[in-house]
Amino acid sequence: MSLSETEYRYLGLQEEKEVERAKKDPKAFKPLYERYYGKIYGFLFKRVNDEQITADLASQTFLNALLNLKKYEFRGLSFAAWLYRIAVNLSTDYFRQTKRSRALYLDPDKTSDLFLEMVDEGEDEAEDLLHELKLPMVLKALSQKELELIELRFFEEMSFKEIAFVVNLTEGNARTKTHRILRKMKMLIESNENKSQDIA
Amino acid sequence: MKTSLKILHKVPDLEELAAKHQNFDALMDAHADENIRKRKKLYKASSFAMVILATAFLSWLYWGYEPQLTEPVESQLEMSGQPKEQMIPAEKKEQEKEVSPLPEPMAKERLEPAEKEVTERETVVARQKPENKEKKSEEEEIASPQVTIKEKITADAEPVDGLESLYRYLYKEIELPDSLLGADSRLFLEIEFMIGAEGEISEVSFNKELPVVLEKKLRKVFVEMPAWKPALEKGECVESYMNLPITFQKKSDKQ
Numbered sequence: 141m142s143l144s145e146t147e148y149r150y151l152g153l154q155e156e157k158e159v160e161r162a163k164k165d166p167k168a169f170k171p172l173y174e175r176y177y178g179k180i181y182g183f184l185f186k187r188v189n190d191e192q193i194t195a196d197l198a199s200q201t202f203l204n205a206l207l208n209l210k211k212y213e214f215r216g217l218s219f220a221a222w223l224y225r226i227a228v229n230l231s232t233d234y235f236r237q238t239k240r241s242r243a244l245y246l247d248p249d250k251t252s253d254l255f256l257e258m259v260d261e262g263e264d265e266a267e268d269l270l271h272e273l274k275l276p277m278v279l280k281a282l283s284q285k286e287l288e289l290i291e292l293r294f295f296e297e298m299s300f301k302e303i304a305f306v307v308n309l310t311e312g313n314a315r316t317k318t319h320r321i322l323r324k325m326k327m328l329i330e331s332n333e334n335k336s337q338d339i340a
Numbered sequence: 341m342k343t344s345l346k347i348l349h350k351v352p353d354l355e356e357l358a359a360k361h362q363n364f365d366a367l368m369d370a371h372a373d374e375n376i377r378k379r380k381k382l383y384k385a386s387s388f389a390m391v392i393l394a395t396a397f398l399s400w401l402y403w404g405y406e407p408q409l410t411e412p413v414e415s416q417l418e419m420s421g422q423p424k425e426q427m428i429p430a431e432k433k434e435q436e437k438e439v440s441p442l443p444e445p446m447a448k449e450r451l452e453p454a455e456k457e458v459t460e461r462e463t464v465v466a467r468q469k470p471e472n473k474e475k476k477s478e479e480e481e482i483a484s485p486q487v488t489i490k491e492k493i494t495a496d497a498e499p500v501d502g503l504e505s506l507y508r509y510l511y512k513e514i515e516l517p518d519s520l521l522g523a524d525s526r527l528f529l530e531i532e533f534m535i536g537a538e539g540e541i542s543e544v545s546f547n548k549e550l551p552v553v554l555e556k557k558l559r560k561v562f563v564e565m566p567a568w569k570p571a572l573e574k575g576e577c578v579e580s581y582m583n584l585p586i587t588f589q590k591k592s593d594k595q
Contacts, residue, residue: 166371170364181358189348195361203370241344245351276347287345 156214163209173202176220180227183296186245187231197234201227217305224296225306228288244279244287247295251275254294258326274332278325286321293318495572497535497580505566513561516554516588527588531562537577539568 161168180201185194204226205212212222235242255275279287285307292298292306304314499506521527530547544562546555571580 166368169367173364173367174362177362178355178358181361182354185354185357186348186351189346189351191352191357191361194357198358198361199363199367199370202367203374206367206371207374241346243346243348245348279347280345 155219159209159212159214159219162206166206169206169209172219176223177202179220180223183224184227184231186295187242188234189243193234197227197230200230204230215305217302221298221302221305224292224298224302225308228306232284242284244291245295246276250295250297254290257294257322258329274329277332278328281328282321282325286317286324289314289318289321290325495569497539497568497571497582499565500539500567500569509565510561510586513565514558514588520550520554521588525589529586529588531558531584531586532581533562533584534579534581535568535570537570537579539570541565541568543581 155172158168158171162172177198181194181198184197184201185191188194188197201223205223212219231242234240279290282290288307289303292303293300298306300311300315300318303309303318304311307314309317516527532543532545532547533541534543535541541563544559546558550558570577572578
């Protein structure tokens with residue numbers, strides 16, 4: 141989702157006009173809907189892992205966006221950030237009410253990025269592989285908020301500015317927290333490795 | 341705190357699924373339905389608010405509004421036995437000045453000629469008040485914390501047909517048994533009654549305990565007496581009370 145500054149500026153101006161038009165006429169919301177529906181649906185499915193529930197949540201996300209469009213103000217972020225914020229809140233409420241387990245799709249391409257953030261330079265390939273295998277276990281050890289930051293940063297590829305807007309933090313805070321989580325994950329992997337070695 | 345997490349290593353074709361469920365028309369319908377629902381909710385809320393406001397307003401009108409009441413003050417009556425000052429109904433019990441003394445026998449001389457046709461007993465009726473009321477200026481009225489009813493009432497209640505007619509009526513209607521008269525062959529009674537805003541008479545009461553039958557008779561006489569013009573306060577008809585001291589006296593045998 142990360143875009144260059146120029147792309148942001150262009151897309152922002154275009155979207156700003158589209159949003160202004162949609163505020164006056166709901167039917168003008170269609171371009172925004174068609175542009176981001178797939179993205180929001182995909183994001184929600186990877187959390188919910190159910191086709192129909194994902195469709196319901198996605199529809200509700202766009203309905204809420206449309207109903208509250210008058211409150212939207214362009215802040216230099218794409219309209220998608222606002223949709224993501226609504227989708228995150230809706231899915232969180234859904235998990236809280238139904239007490240269902242949330243899911244996380246470990247996209248192989250995205251997982252390697254996460255893994256690279258965690259490993260130190262100089263570690264050999266065998267250890268890298270070990271770390272990668274232990275990743276699911278480490279992710280399960282994270283809290284809901286921590287997992288959300290990791291998910292948005294590495295699996296949805298959002299900028300810290302966008303993450304901050306979605307989870308209602310400052311950009312600096314989002315950055316700091318993400319790095320702390322990565323350190324924590326690394327420590328968890330290493331401590332687990334030490335325990336395995338001791339047993340062995 | 342650990343998250344209950346299910347790790348997915350594979351997902352279906354999300355783009356295909358998204359395309360399957362993407363429906364802008366359904367979104368428009370849902371949006372319209374939601375707007376209708378909000379409007380209905382707003383209408384219900386505003387109706388409820390209007391009901392609350394109306395109830396509060398009516399309650400304020402009924403319970404909170406207090407009409408201005410004047411303090412009743414009883415002016416001094418003359419020795420000749422003039423009727424006591426008219427008082428405001430709600431405040432009639434608060435009498436600041438003394439009750440006038442009994443009417444003097446000499447008041448008889450002032451009776452109208454028609455009343456000279458007496459039977460066994462004479463009735464001395466309270467006289468009309470002298471017309472030398474002190475009218476305070478407005479400034480005095482404001483300065484003085486106790487404004488008299490006299491000053492507030494611009495015109496006293498009076499019988500429609502005049503006092504003469506009233507005397508004749510009372511003379512004709514009231515008969516007292518001798519047993520009620522005192523050693524001096526007299527009976528002093530104070531009769532208090534209310535003159536309504538339309539001149540109707542009610543709430544007749546006596547300062548003495550009388551035999552039930554007589555009290556009933558006297559009450560009837562007063563209620564049915566000729567109509568009164570109600571008192572006027574700033575141009576408006578108001579209720580007022582009249583206190584009528586009456587001395588019943590056995591007629592001398594001279595006449």
